[in-house]
Amino acid sequence: MLIKRFLTIIAIILSSYASYSLANNSPENYLDYAIKKVEQATKSSQVWDGPKDGPKLVNNKKIIFVASDLRNGGVYGVAKGISEAISNLDWQLKFIDSRGSEIRQAAGLREAISFQPDAIILGGIDALRHKTILEQAKKQGIVVVGWHAAELAGGNDELGLYTNITTDxxxxxxxxxxxxxxxxxxxxxxxxxxxxxxxxxxxxxxxxxxxxxxxxxxxxxxxxxxxxxxxxxxxxxxxxxxxxxxxxxxxxxxxxxxxxxxxxxxxxxxxxxxxxxxxxxxxxxxxxxxxxxxxxxxxxxxxxVPEPLYLQGWQIIDELNRAFSNHPPSGYSTPIHLVIPDNVDDLITSESSGIYDPKNGYRDVYLKIWGGE
Known part of the structure; x- marks a missing residue:
């Protein structure tokens, strides 16, 4: 199965270059292709392109976030987004920080399972390296959602992930x-x-x-x-x-x-x-x-090329709610945003946070979904 997964990744890489055939006929055509792709990536979308409907909120859930290292800016940003989202719900949230140690990650996952939560979030932890432990979570009916826990976005039954959140x-x-x-x-x-x-x-x-x-x-x-x-x-x-x-x-x-x-x-x-x-x-x-x-x-x-960490934190909570409601994952993956001198000031929410946070109304959309509107 692991070989099959790897071959799938390679196939995706190869297929991603199929669109290059026409662009590569001449240096001029390829440069034109590159310009269009870069221009698209530098645009700051003001319109929400993610899910607009889904299951109403399931109440009283216990969630544990196992972090690879909360000193890592990406992991911390996602954790903050998750905390922000859950502050609007009646869910309980607990953090376990592995402080950059793979041994502590394993211990943290075992500890998380011992609490018998409804779900575990992997914050920057490689699911493959802890596959055996995650199998225990699956047997106990614990939903596992990853952030940067696998190579690609989406579900991964082999690793026991309901879904994995990352940009492509x-x-x-x-x-x-x-x-x-x-x-x-x-x-x-x-x-x-x-x-x-x-x-x-x-x-x-x-x-x-x-x-x-x-x-x-x-x-x-x-x-x-x-x-x-x-x-x-x-x-x-x-x-x-x-x-x-x-x-x-x-x-x-x-x-x-x-x-x-x-x-x-x-x-x-x-x-x-x-x-x-x-x-x-x-x-x-x-x-x-x-x-x-x-x-x-x-x-x-x-x-x-940053990731919208707060948005991804909110998405993780939405994906968990879909899992609790026996719905499939949303399948949403945030679009690529290229930060250059021309747009850097627009994409940073504030000098103190330094977090790329799209102004596309995603918070309001998710609250409406969970409220059943």
Missing amino acids: PLEVAEVAALLAVVNSKGKAKAIVFTDPNYKIASIKARVMVDTLKKCSTCKVLELKPLALDQIAEKMPNTLNTLWNSYGENITYFLTINDLYIDYAIPSFESRLEESRGIPRNISAGDGSKAAYKRISQQQFQLAT
């Missing part, structure tokens, strides 16, 4: 790479960073590489593996090695998230002091407060 990682990766094509006018020369320890990171990086290769006048200089837990230690030497190899030929760094750019800043500053150029940096994920600041100041980062 393949779309995120494609749009990030297409921005480099557009920004360079089809002349990008890029290094792509990834973490080889995570399948989804490798898949995203491969999509970025393949997207750039579709641009016949662009060039992928190197796909660079660098584990997330080694970035702080190894990034300076890694950058020195890359500059020794490619020098000023590097015009773009594409990364799977903002952390790579965070730890590259000291090296960038040193090069600027020496009057040497630095690449333009694009992150295919996250949308951290630091990234927004860099993009707004047009310093060290060109773009990032």
Whole structure:
């Protein structure tokens, strides 16, 4: 079954490039294709495109959120969105923080099951790594919903997930790479960073590489593996090695998230002091407060692709209510939004929060659904 799941992911990747056939006839056509995709991704939708109906609220439910690490901005943002949604309900919510430890994640899941809740939410926890424990939850009739718990959005019976909430990682990766094509006018020369320890990171990086290769006048200089837990230690030497190899030929760094750019800043500053150029940096994920600041100041980062964390928290509660009502998942996946200097100020709700929160009325819509209106 795991092999089948992996083959499904590969098939999706391959099928996502079917639309490239016409766009790839010439550099001009491909650039036009890239421009249209990027323009669409940078638009800030003011209209709710998610579910507008569903089951009325089921009362008196006990929910436990098991977090991979509440110090992680994404996990914390989703947790805050869940708390906000539940404050309008009569449900009980408990948090268990694994503090970044896989051992604590396993212990936290076992603890959560022992409380016999109605549902468990996996906050950034890899469901595959804890499949055996999740089977126990399934046997006890506990609904499990994940946030970034599997590679793709949607249900996963094999892992015991009613549904998994995430933006489409393949779309995120494609749009990030297409921005480099557009920004360079089809002349990008890029290094792509990834973490080889995570399948989804490798898949995203491969999509970025393949997207750039579709641009016949662009060039992928190197796909660079660098584990997330080694970035702080190894990034300076890694950058020195890359500059020794490619020098000023590097015009773009594409990364799977903002952390790579965070730890590259000291090296960038040193090069600027020496009057040497630095690449333009694009992150295919996250949308951290630091990234927004860099993009707004047009310093060290060109773009990032954030997730609407509060919205996803509300969606998780709606999906749980559908499960409690024996309804199928909504099937909704939030659209891709590319944050660049032109739209960064519109997409940040406030300087203090640094959270991308679409102004599309999703809170009111969900409250109406749960109220049976």
